[in-house]
Amino acid sequence: MRGKIEYSRVPMKLQLAQIPKLLAERRSTAVFGVVIIAMLWSGICFKYIQDIRGDAREAERTNRNFAMVFEENVLRSIGEIDKSLLYLRRIIETRQGTTDLHTIVSSADLLSEIIVQVAIIDANGIMRASNAGPQPAPILDLSDREHFRVHLDSPEDRLFISKPLIGRASRQWSVQLTRRFRNSEGKFGGVVVTSLNPAHLTEFYNRIDFGASASIALIGQDGVVRSSGGGSGGFELGQDLSKTTMFRRAQLAANSTFEDIDPVTGKARLVTFRQVRGHPLLVSVSLDHDEIFHGARAEFKINALVGLILTLILLAAMERILATEAKARQKAEQLQLTLENMSQGIMLVTNDQQIPVINSRCAELLDLPPDFIKNPPRYDRLTEYQGVAGEPLPAATADLEVPKPAEPEPSSSQVAVSERMMPNGSVIESRRSQLPDGSFVQTFTDITERRESEARVARLASEDPLTGLPNRRVFRATLDDLCRRYRNQWTGTERAAFAILFMDVDRFKVINDTLGHRVGDMLLQEVAKRLETALPSSDILARLGGDEFAVVVPAITSLAKLEAMARQIVEAIVRPYEIDGYQIRSSVSIGIAVGPRDGDDVDDLLMAADLALYAVKADGRGAYKFYNRSMNSDLNERRELEINLRDAIDRNELELHYQPVIDLRRNVITGFEALARWCHPSKGMVPPAVFIPVAEDSGLIIPIGEWALREACRQASQWPNDLRIAVNLSPVQILAPNLPEIVQRALSESGLAAHRLEIEITERIIMEDTERTLSNLRKLKDLGVRIAMDDFGTGYSSLSYLRRFPFDKIKVDRTFVSDLTEGTENVVIVQAVISIARSLGLTTTAEGVEIGFQRDYLTALGYDEAQGYLFSPAVPIAKVPELIAEWTTSEASIAA
Numbered sequence: 001m002r003g004k005i006e007y008s009r010v011p012m013k014l015q016l017a018q019i020p021k022l023l024a025e026r027r028s029t030a031v032f033g034v035v036i037i038a039m040l041w042s043g044i045c046f047k048y049i050q051d052i053r054g055d056a057r058e059a060e061r062t063n064r065n066f067a068m069v070f071e072e073n074v075l076r077s078i079g080e081i082d083k084s085l086l087y088l089r090r091i092i093e094t095r096q097g098t099t100d101l102h103t104i105v106s107s108a109d110l111l112s113e114i115i116v117q118v119a120i121i122d123a124n125g126i127m128r129a130s131n132a133g134p135q136p137a138p139i140l141d142l143s144d145r146e147h148f149r150v151h152l153d154s155p156e157d158r159l160f161i162s163k164p165l166i167g168r169a170s171r172q173w174s175v176q177l178t179r180r181f182r183n184s185e186g187k188f189g190g191v192v193v194t195s196l197n198p199a200h201l202t203e204f205y206n207r208i209d210f211g212a213s214a215s216i217a218l219i220g221q222d223g224v225v226r227s228s229g230g231g232s233g234g235f236e237l238g239q240d241l242s243k244t245t246m247f248r249r250a251q252l253a254a255n256s257t258f259e260d261i262d263p264v265t266g267k268a269r270l271v272t273f274r275q276v277r278g279h280p281l282l283v284s285v286s287l288d289h290d291e292i293f294h295g296a297r298a299e300f301k302i303n304a305l306v307g308l309i310l311t312l313i314l315l316a317a318m319e320r321i322l323a324t325e326a327k328a329r330q331k332a333e334q335l336q337l338t339l340e341n342m343s344q345g346i347m348l349v350t351n352d353q354q355i356p357v358i359n360s361r362c363a364e365l366l367d368l369p370p371d372f373i374k375n376p377p378r379y380d381r382l383t384e385y386q387g388v389a390g391e392p393l394p395a396a397t398a399d400l401e402v403p404k405p406a407e408p409e410p411s412s413s414q415v416a417v418s419e420r421m422m423p424n425g426s427v428i429e430s431r432r433s434q435l436p437d438g439s440f441v442q443t444f445t446d447i448t449e450r451r452e453s454e455a456r457v458a459r460l461a462s463e464d465p466l467t468g469l470p471n472r473r474v475f476r477a478t479l480d481d482l483c484r485r486y487r488n489q490w491t492g493t494e495r496a497a498f499a500i501l502f503m504d505v506d507r508f509k510v511i512n513d514t515l516g517h518r519v520g521d522m523l524l525q526e527v528a529k530r531l532e533t534a535l536p537s538s539d540i541l542a543r544l545g546g547d548e549f550a551v552v553v554p555a556i557t558s559l560a561k562l563e564a565m566a567r568q569i570v571e572a573i574v575r576p577y578e579i580d581g582y583q584i585r586s587s588v589s590i591g592i593a594v595g596p597r598d599g600d601d602v603d604d605l606l607m608a609a610d611l612a613l614y615a616v617k618a619d620g621r622g623a624y625k626f627y628n629r630s631m632n633s634d635l636n637e638r639r640e641l642e643i644n645l646r647d648a649i650d651r652n653e654l655e656l657h658y659q660p661v662i663d664l665r666r667n668v669i670t671g672f673e674a675l676a677r678w679c680h681p682s683k684g685m686v687p688p689a690v691f692i693p694v695a696e697d698s699g700l701i702i703p704i705g706e707w708a709l710r711e712a713c714r715q716a717s718q719w720p721n722d723l724r725i726a727v728n729l730s731p732v733q734i735l736a737p738n739l740p741e742i743v744q745r746a747l748s749e750s751g752l753a754a755h756r757l758e759i760e761i762t763e764r765i766i767m768e769d770t771e772r773t774l775s776n777l778r779k780l781k782d783l784g785v786r787i788a789m790d791d792f793g794t795g796y797s798s799l800s801y802l803r804r805f806p807f808d809k810i811k812v813d814r815t816f817v818s819d820l821t822e823g824t825e826n827v828v829i830v831q832a833v834i835s836i837a838r839s840l841g842l843t844t845t846a847e848g849v850e851i852g853f854q855r856d857y858l859t860a861l862g863y864d865e866a867q868g869y870l871f872s873p874a875v876p877i878a879k880v881p882e883l884i885a886e887w888t889t890s891e892a893s894i895a896a
Contacts, residue, residue: 019318026437032348032357033318035441036338037311043342044300044307051296056270059292060257063272063285070216070283071276077114077201078279081177081194082159084115088192089181090749092120097184101129102136116174117167117195121148123188132167132195140168151180151191161279163224164238167195173237174198175226186652198237201227214287221280223247246271250282260286310338344443351438353379365428365444419447427451464543466521467528475542478552479602486596499562501551502591502609503531503569506621508547509699510732515582515772522579523586534572535565550609559594559626566590566624574622582771587622589613598627614638617697642698644680645691649703654678656711657874660883661726661845661867664859669887671724671758673867674712675874676704701730706742713750713757715877719884726758726788734761735772740779747783754784760811762790774805781806788845792833810837814848814868820857834861 022030091104101120106129117132125143129136142148147162162176174195183189201218215230223242225235241247246260250273257272268289273282317334339346345362347355355376363373366386377385416432426448434440464471470478479500486497505527512520524547531541531549540552556562573588591613599605608627616625618638648654658672678686695701709727716725733739747754759780761773777787788809816830830846837844846858849868858866872883 028350028437028439029321030318031435031437031439033314033321035348035435037314039346040307040310040314040338044303047303048296048300051299052293055292055296059270059287060272063257063270063287064274066214066216066285067272067274067283070218070285071274074201074218074276074279074281074283077196078159078161078177078276081115081196082179084118084194085159085177085179085192088118088120088194089179092181092189092192094749096189105129105131106135114197114200115194116172116197117193119193119195120190121193122190123152123183125152127168128190133171142168145176147176147178147193148191151178152188155188159279161220161226161281163220163222164198164226172197198227201229203229214285214291216286217284218276219247219250219282219284221251221282226281250284259289262288344445346441346443347376348441349379349439355379355382362444365422365426365446367422367424467525467543469528469532469549470540470542472542472544475540475544475550475552476602478540479605482552482554483595483601483605487600497555497595499553499556499592499594500605500609501553501566501569501624502593502606502613503549503551504589504613504617505547505549505573506587506589506617507731508586510735511584511586513732513736515584519580519582519584523577523584526577526579527573527586527588530572530575531569534569556594562592562594563624563626566592570622570624589616589621590624591616591627592624593627618693638694641686641691642694642700645678645694645698645700648678648680649700649707653681654704654707655876656708656715657876658715658725658880659867659874660872660887661724661865662871662887664855664863664866667887669723669884670865671726671756672716672880673726673760673874674708674715674728676708677874696730696732702732705730705733709743710746710749713746713752715880716756717750717752719880721753721756723884724756724758724786725752726760728760728790734776736776739776740783743780743785744783755786758786758788758809760788760790777806807842809843809845811845811847812863817846817848817854817858817868818850820854830858831861834863838862 019030019034023034088104092101095104105118105120117130119130119132119137120128121142122128125141125145125148127137127140127142131137145162145165147160150160157180160176160178162178164173164175166172167174167176172195175198176193176195178191178193180191181189215228215235217225217229217235218227219225219235219241223240223244225237225239225241228235228237228239235241249258249260250256250271253273255274257270260269260271261267262269269286270289270292271284271286273284275282313334339357339359340361342359342361345365346357346359347362348357349355355378358373358376360373362368363370368382368385372382372385376382416434418430420428420430422428426446427450429445429447430442431445432440432442462471462474463469482498505524508520508523511523524543527549528541528543531551535541535551538554540554542550542552544550553562553565569590570588573586577584577586591609591611593599593605593608593612595605598608611631612625612627615631616623619625655677656674657677658674660669661671661673662668663670676688676692678688678691680686692701695704709729712725712727716723719725729739733742736742743757743759746752747757761777780787786808787806788811789805789807790811791813792810810833812830812833820827820830834844836842843865844863845865845867846854846863847867849855849858849866849870851870854868855866855870875883
């Protein structure tokens, strides 16, 4: 029996040993078996490679997501601490000389799980107060500390974040966050300090489960670790990484992901660095490569084991096929089962055009009848069916072309690749591998998603994602082509050939800031639609970014027609918009440059159009201008003024002057109107009519407005309690959602009673956004603040708003008061205003009173108050007490 068993194994060994010979003889059974095994292992290897790549992409995405989360956590923590610093500094600067520093620190309840210490260091580096340790805190010399030296050596007001150290007062590990403060003379007075507990960030990291081999750290730009955590421990607190290759790579590209070798374990890690916005800090997230690819490698082992098993099965089947014809049928069934579970369509075509192997996936991809799978036709019959099925397509039969009989050649194993579009819209990729015996294996793969992704990438490269218009790249390429075309043709005497129009949506920043980015995006989409409607199809409309649009007019016949088109655009954009429940009014400013007259290259034309646009904005917006050379100097002057204004804000050069408001019946001062003034170091007093428009265009009006509100309340709190202070608010401020909080904070900080503050707004603000304005005004009224309509009568619908808005006062514009002596129709308006005000219970104030007749006439009509040069111009704060005393004496003499 043993002899028989051994004898039965001999043929199996001999048959397997003959496989190379069978392949050389081009025996279809052996060839087909080897091809299937090769495809199986290729699939396993391909799957493993894809899994490795997918895991790598997922790990990189995970690293970046965690880095973003940790960055936001750091920003929130720093932001909370910085608010505490600013709050403490404001208390010190406002109370110094009246309250000792120890009391200030003790009364400021700033300790939290984040802040372990709050301290004050004077200008000599001596710690004068601290809420950590024994109280009162001992005096410590901290002049050698970096967080003190950095403010002593630099006048810049900035937040400084130190390296980790053990505090001399708190005796704990901490990271010092400091800001400088000024003494009563405006000079360097010392440093306010808050100590961040690094354990706060570490505890946050350790609570997040993002892998046993993951680590995260907060690192300064100096390479010192501020905090560290994660499953694998990460770096040591205070560790210096500045000389490591990893940190140098991070400095070259702050928001980057790369591979690095752990110097301790020697293992490769995937490291992600991300710059913390606005701070000299980096967030680091890293993962061990072994953990990243653990899943893919485990699955590969399983697949390899399965592949090995299948390979052994196939080899056994090949042996049985070579032994008997019956065993060959069984082998074919096993092979077909394998093919049916493939995601690709596959077929084997012999040199006599028979199809012995074809899977059902081919039928799905090529839209073949089910009978073609059960009973495969000849290959030429299959190509005939594809040629007539559905609508004709480009290269419809290219994938199933009937091969011509030919002798096999050594080079016939090359792979031919082609693609075709199916009637259902799918894209099929065909790969044909020629076999030595004249047969071939053809695979079919649905690559529709891949082609759609490629098309989408190509579209995004040339299309603005918000509006669907061409983007800046397409616009510049078009303009560059026009410039090249006309550069060698223009002689200087010919008419203009083409033009570009630069367009900005006016007040878009105000709309975006007050109503939100969503409404702003919807407005830009509506503007794009109106522009497309207003322009001829031959013109190229593009969005350059933000609220900037541009038009290339490839050919113009006359400047008059170009001007008419610009006028049509202005009229189309100025119509009101209904967006998300808001009625929005806006306009467009257009700068026009004509080529090649205004420039023979792209940069010159773009600069010309930009200068023209800037000139429109300087003149009031909502219009258009053609470029002329004088605009260069105008632009330089305006830019210089904007730079000087920014410097003036930083240097605190702005000041408030106060013009008294007089009670016409009692002849006493009832309050003052605060007016911003700017004394330029070299140009002298700059008129508000000059610098206020620049402030509105550049966004500086917001900090100026908030400063004026706080300063006016602070000064008025020192006046007699019966005097009010009036402050003008810009359109941006009145539409801001947090306006009531800003006003409440100004009143609280100054101690001014709410009824003594009077907010003045113009009629134009009311017409901009009625509902939002009304909501803010009602909230201000709830605080007890008085509301006045300034420049009453200059608009067209003031009367309709007097009943809708909670006004306390209306101020008649100076243009009506100045004409009282000439008896114009303005006299009727002035008389009508007092009648309306009486019926509504409003106080009336006349502006611009300059002569006694105007005062007497307004008094006779019944006006309550007046202001103007007859009584006093706006004076600096130093002269206000003198003015109050003068009018108080005048009242006493009249009473006597």
